[in-house]
Amino acid sequence: MSSNVKREQRQFEQVLSRALERGTSDHYRDAALYDHEYRRRREDLNFYLALAEKEKGPILELGCGSGRLLIPLAKRGHQVVGIDLSASMLARCRQRLATVKTPKPPELRRADFRSLALGRRFPLIICPFNAFQHLYTRRDVERFLDVVRRHLTSDGRFVFDLMNPDLSWLSRDPQKRWARTRFRHPSTGERMIYSTSLVYDGPLQIAFMRIYYESAEKKTRKEKVIHLAHRYFFPLELEALLHYRGFEILRHDGDFEKKPLASESEQQVLICRVLRSRRKK
Ligand SMILES: C[S@@+](CC[C@H](N)C(=O)[O-])C[C@H]1O[C@@H](n2cnc3c(N)ncnc32)[C@H](O)[C@@H]1O
Structure with missing residues (x-):
């Protein structure tokens, strides 16, 4: 060259x-x-609330932002740890948390979710509302999925949603x-x-x-x-990335109401777990 x-x-x-x-x-x-812009977005909130009821916590939210989902989860009594890179989103989340009652106060951390190391595991890890789409390169995705694997209990669930191209x-x-x-x-x-x-x-x-x-x-x-x-991320590309980084997909739906993924789906909603062969004994 x-x-x-x-x-x-x-x-x-x-x-x-x-x-x-x-x-x-x-x-x-x-x-x-x-x-203000996302104040009417409710379908994902209902989905994540129902998921939290079913899977039980504690929950790790990667890219928790201003607490749009984290706060309602915490108000329902779930123990949530929220991670975000944006100081202003976390400040807003803290400000909003100061005005509500949460039986188990959430823990917020400013960190990059590609290099997180909390040293503990969670039965449920979520990465809602397109935060996954801030992983721009294959290396970003690999680092992120390794973080998820290191923080998930052996039969835990990793759940995330993103836009369908x-x-x-x-x-x-x-x-x-x-x-x-x-x-x-x-x-x-x-x-x-x-x-x-x-x-x-x-x-x-x-x-x-x-x-x-x-x-x-x-x-x-x-x-x-x-x-x-x-x-x-195209659906099969996502499936391959998850597979080769040690995850199996339990559901890959086209919306938050379990509609099968189709060409016209606006979203991809995935429920995953670590492949048996990659679980820590
Ligand atoms: C669309 S917002 C979603 C926020 C919240 N989960 C919600 O549903 O409203 C995406 C969030 O991901 C965060 N984010 C993007 N890249 C990140 C990274 N590398 N590490 C941690 N957070 C990140 C952004 O700061 C932003 O708050």
């Missing part, structure tokens, strides 16, 4: 690494806004803005217009989203752009 090609390759890797770092953190900086959505015109919606910012009260655009990199299987927050106040008209990057 000539030195010019090597330099270009290095530059590309640096740009990509910055884009991925931004695509993992930007969207979670304004945690109050995050909570929708090729027509991913190949939308990257120049256009979608999902234009008016709303009021939950903290400032400012009237705003939300819209998104998306560039999908096929070989990397990463969607680079831009979320535009435009002020609808006549005087300002300023605009803020937030970046969000999601790696997409």
Whole structure:
């Protein structure tokens, strides 16, 4: 490889690494806004609550964010340990926890779920709402699954959900803005217009989203752009990654109500356990 090609390759890797770092953190900086945007998302909450009742805890939530699921789980009396990389999401979670009663107060830790080492095991590990899609490379996935294996009891369950790749959505015109919606910012009260655009990199299987927050106040008209990057996993690719890292899939559904996974499914919901041959004696 000539030195010019090597330099270009290095530059590309640096740009990509910055884009991925931004695509993992930007969207979670304004945690109050995050909570506002997802306040109507309930199907996954009911699913994880029912799961926790069935499997019993303690529960380890990887990517617990602002506690959208962790807090209701804790209010129901489940012992939960929540891990997240985002200081602002964890701060919001702590703030919300201070206003509710939890029979067993949750433990929150700021950590990267690709390199976690708590030194204890859980019968239930969850990684809800596309947090898995912040694992961009094969190495990221391997490290993450090794963390899960090291923290799961021998017959424990690892449960997670992510988006099912929708090729027509991913190949939308990257120049256009979608999902234009008016709303009021939950903290400032400012009237705003939300819209998104998306560039999908096929070989990397990463969607680079831009979320535009435009002020609808006549005087300002300023605009803020937030970046969000999601790696997409095709169902058989996911099955192979899990298998070769020591997991078997017990269910791989297309929604939170056990609908079979189909081409048109929006989600993939997986219940896994460690392969018998990979369990610690
Ligand atoms: C879509 S949010 C889900 C939050 C919460 N589970 C929910 O359902 O609302 C994804 C979360 O994963 C966290 N995250 C992303 N990459 C991470 C990493 N490497 N280690 C720990 N947390 C990570 C983000 O900070 C964010 O809070």
